[in-house]
Amino acid sequence: MPSSQFIKSSVATISNGADISTDSKYTRVLNMTHLIPYEVYMSEPPKPAEDGTITYNWALRHRRGHSALYAGIRSLDNEWDSYYVGFVGQVFDAEDKPIESSSFTEEFKKSLECFLLKNKAVPVFLEDEQHHGHYEGFCKTVLWPLFHYILWDTVTDGRQENQNWQLYRAVNQAFTDKIKEIYRPDDLVWIHDYHLLMVPRMLRDALPDAVIGLFIHAPFPSSEIFRCLPQRKEVLDGMLGANQIGFQTYSYARHFISNCTRILGYESTPSGVDAKGSIVSVGPFPIGIDAEKVEVQRKSPEVAKKMESLKEMHAGKRIIVGRDKLDLVKGVIQKLHAFEKFLSEYPEWQNKVVLIQVTSPALTESPKLERRVAELIAHINGTYGSLEYTPVHHLHSQIEQDEYFALLSVADIGLITSVRDGMNTTSLEYVMCQQENYGPLILSEFTGMAGSLGAAIMVNPWDYSGVAKAINDALNLSCEERQNKHMQLYRHVTVHTAQYWAKTFIKELVISLSNSNQTTTTPYLDMQNLLTKYKKSKNRLLLFDYDGTLTPIVKTPSQAIPPPEMLENLQKLADDLKNTVWIVSGRDQDILEEWLGGIKKLGFSAEHGCFLKYPESDKWINLTEDIDMSWKNDVDEIFTYFTERTQGSSIERKRSSITWHYRQADPEYGAFQAKECQNHLESAILPKLPVEILLGKKNLEVRPTLINKGEIVKRLLTGMQDVDFVFCAGDDRTDEDMFRVLKRTPDFNDLECFTTTIGPPAKKTLASWHVSSPEEIIQTMKKLADSAQS
Template identity: 85%
Template sequence: MPSSQFLKSSVTAISNGASTSTNSKYTRIINVTHLIPYDTYMLEPPKHSEDGTITYNWSIRQRRGHSALYAGISSLAKDWDSYHIGFVGQIFDFEEKLIENTSFTEVLKKSLQDFLLKKKIVPVFLEDEQHHGHYEGFCKTVLWPLFHYILWDTATDGRQENQNWEQYRAVNQAFTDKIKEIHRPNDLVWIHDYHLLLVPRMLRDSLPDAAIGLFIHAPFPSSEIFRCLPQRKEMLDGMLGANQVGFQTYSYARHFISNCTRILGYESTPSGVDAKGSIVSVGPFPIGIDAERVEVQRKNPEVAPKIDSLRELHSGKKIIVGRDKLDLVKGVIQKLHAFEKFLSEYPEWQHKVVLIQVTSPALTDSPKLERRVAELIAHINGTYGSLDYTPVHHHHSQIEQHEYYALLSVADIGLITSVRDGMNTTSLEYVMCQQENYGPLILSEFTGMAGSLGAAIMVNPWDYSGVAKAINDALTMSDDERQNKHMQLYRHVTIHTAQFWAKSFIKELIHSLNINNQTNITPHLDVQLLLEKYKSSKNRLLLFDYDGTLTPIVKTPSQAVPQQHMLEALSKLVDDPKNTVWIVSGRDQDVLEEWLGNIKKLGFSAEHGCFLKYPESDKWINLTEDIDMSWKNDVDEIFTYFTERTQGSSIERKRSSITWHYPKECQNHLESAILPKLPVEILLGKKNLEVRPTLINKGEIVKRLVTSMQDVDFVFCAGDDRTDEDMFRALKRSPDFNDLDYFTTTIGLPNKKTLASWHVTSPEEVIQTMIKLTESNRS
């Protein structure tokens, strides 16, 4: 049996014995993280039997780090049948030596997979080169700096960058394939962080009906920064494969939505993005910590002696504690400058306050940064220290867990000065450890936790005097105020835990899925039924939008020239005496004449129905002659104002409408200045805003054409955007058309919100359908 089939059958066998307390139709969760939550150990040498089989004895230990993430998703197993997919990571042998990936035989992989599967862990095995290019390459040298507002060194190897990007894609595909191996209907798939941003779209393309959530544990940058990423469109499109995308803060969510609007041209609201008709929910879901676990660990018997030791060592002094990874975004340099400013501006605290700064090595650890930190500490200690007083105590190493909790417990102030931070759970653990001491928390406003911990003292880490004042305020704060602030923080930390975060995200995901499922899934066009009705009809009306329906959407409108096989299909359709074929487009007359005018039997509706030209006629009929079009001057003035101030924008002036190409900065101004006064509507399209008269639209044209034709018995109508919904609405809601065999067809995904009765996925599928209609006459 192939390994993928074996995996799927094994997962099914385990799942059949599981139960869930939820009433939702979604009974199983597949959690997907870059790494599984455990380090894996081979307990003894492999045993070789006489028949040649090899037996391994495995064990796992909780992986250090990301405890909030793993605590949150593991808590879901109480109410759900929960699986975990991730890179297996490091494997150690019986002597606790690292086993290189090159030593992973198929037998070893199979044995380890079977062992982990019993614990509902599905491992992903990656080659060393592949993992390095994905993680150390693209994730840590491109995405992590970008998400933290750090742009890269321009002197980089372009070939290596491309290779890292390909490895990133390959690893995302490997994760997608692993999900597909075990996925079944009514599964929820929850994908985590920037390591796997392409997985939602890859999975959506393979499993269109999958329920997918995505949570980003890092900051998300504004469009001015994110636009610097060469693969920006691929990344955003990958993320929009999810049904719901979550972030730590509202500002990160807002940045993501703004990027989707500015870079992809999608419509959006403050709570979601319309990705080609699929509504993707977007929102903040602040993560917490496993408060119960921290409470147990801070009361560990090894912690109290360490607290006593620290108090004795710094007897008579106030202790400020900082604990950070040593990378640029953690603001250690800013913290030291602020502490020096504090000693300078508040000399009464000299010899009475110490800063204990612990820095753990980071993947992006820089010898240059470490040297700067060491030099700055030496300067502070040399300037303000003495034989019996050292202002700054720096420990650049990993410290034991009991030492860490002792440090947080003994502190009089917790000082966090990150210049950019996705979450910072240290602040939450500090609050848990201050239940006896009530030490104030000084927190950078640039951390992801700043929006949740309102009772902390907020600071700008670049404002050294401001941070110095905050330290003094914290040291001089009354006991009652300290206790009151601590209780506010403590309530938040103990209520909004990692478990609360996980359940909140899943609950909201199910809610958004239920709302979207209330909208009927539009079935795929039944071509066989279409052909049957087409062949049996005698008087047919065929209606086609142009952009996005007969041709793909392109960046520059002038590039949407018709393809040869589409022109041939149109020509054959109009040659059938039973057919009347119209192009109902937002394009102006000149463009339609230039591209399609050679097909004489073709009818045209230009500018969303404002101009008509009947088949085999050379005359255009202007339906706006009796409409006041003076509003165009007001709109043109607004569009000109924004065009002069918006890079890459342009104005397209038509006889009956006026379109501003690119973003939506001026939409609010138009809606307030134009809509209340004039008979026009604003259409937010694909990277454009169009203002047109309300009295004429594509729906009115469809009504006119159907009622003007005698004995029409078949209508095929295809379109892709909001203006085409007017056509679908006209055919669906008019009682005069109830006896028609009509096929209203939208281009997009099956969950696209539409009034059409059918859907196809691309303009090419429309053209192939046209070709089949022409061929049906010969069958």
């Protein structure tokens, strides 16, 4: 659907303390959810016209579930031109029967798309096989259990598993393609939950300047759990295509950052991840409910009638309420065990307290779990019940909204014992319904709301005696204590609403974007300009770093073997009589000779400029001969001390420098030890010796102050007075010395210089251009070599 069909609106000020400046250039939010919030059905059968076209009459009804999510998104409508983008889901005919997706004609889709667009929804159409493999296959059998700390304990068909993964990617690509169709430069894209984790990277690759937010509504596991996912790197990289990633709690955000550090090896801070130079903001954004809507619903006459019936039914009894999906993570089994423990350890409450437990069917049926729940309830009722008293009342079905709010309103205690939970709306709705009764809330510490609802009584659902004691304490609270706890909970629920959550997330996304835009970006290498200047030049100097420039960074340095294509292109460049080609690397002479010595007419600078070998020469020149190297013993002693205390670290001893590597150490501990080591070197070595500390990628290197890559470039330029073209490529801090020298060359006013760093455009660098990867440098080498022959 072309973007011209969308209606623009102005940006207003967001209330509830989440103000967005009206001068923001972003005026539209594209909210990408797995499903649009509506079910679509035909209000009457299709009507064929005389010209052969068919008229469809569509109608909508709100989809059940995800009320907090949709309420938050809807709240953006007043300030933004806000749209839903999602799977259309099941479509129903005039008799309310599902229509097979295979029967969707183009005319059918176009009609439905136009209708939904009027309701600010953009549908994504999927085949049944696609949706099944994506949702039931990968999302619900792989990601959902893993995110809730459940490891797969059944033998699966590897081919089916791989097919589901491919379908997951295909569906994510379909969502990406839909955004590409409707995207405008004034758009903010907000992606929701684990169904669409690959979309941020796919969208970033297609639209590099897009503003992308991602929010995960589920828990996010620690690295010990998440690393079990075979596609862990692809999923993390997919998520890191976003500008900002939000989670329900700080602990989930911390787990994500830890995964990026431990699995991908990226640098991080408590508030973000440095994904190859692109800073991705990460933080907690606790979601709430539509408090105003709940307030209206709970005061309806129908709710009042249901409340009277419940009070009459359980007259003289204190009521404990639980409402959960029948999933393993919701802790229904634990709740029943704890309630039995309560009746056993506090017999004075027998015949005075009832537990009303409502369990709605889970997305994936579990007959075994249903059977265990039924058996436990029968055991409790059989042990502690009588003709006049039934301790546990269980209803395993969806209940109407009036019954639900009535139940929450008459309760004396709300009991939530989830063993793992992202957000739990029942806890918030319970607080809203207790404005007259002040019933305390007992809440599992493993829920996503535990960090927000501090006035609730926190319990460990696995500690049955502890939960039983919490029930007894809650029943014995004085009216004043109950009221104080309730007022604290109520203040939080009514301030941190779904609307506040949505507006705060968008506000922070815009702020983080404006902050990042304050830094200059490096333009992408202008290939046409490069080739034009290259062909016109007569005497060229080509300078290449090795690790991270001609080959990707690897965990084990000895595995950075040059690819054949790179060797071939390097030889072609060296064969050109107009070219002087140098490898300026931190590697030692032996490695450079072994890997690149077969290329004729190639110059080498080893150990960051400490050793030189000119093209077509067999002799290495040692530039450190007149430098006192006795400092190496002191540095070696310090490095040895930290190596013995940092598992996975190692020392690389070169003739002119010494490096401590911690790439294979625990990322967090390795970084901590590196800082300690750096502090020790700066206090014990730097003040008295002519050396400097170089902070590399997962390493610390100590080298003579007077020797660096920049000094080598100066030497080469001085010896080539007639040079008129320089191409210099590098990726890390040591290469900035080369870029700095080439930026300050007043004696070479006519020099055409292309300094190029490998990394994202936002990377801080002195280079004039950037490319994204070593593979692109190799392709650039090929284009240069081929252009000289054309």
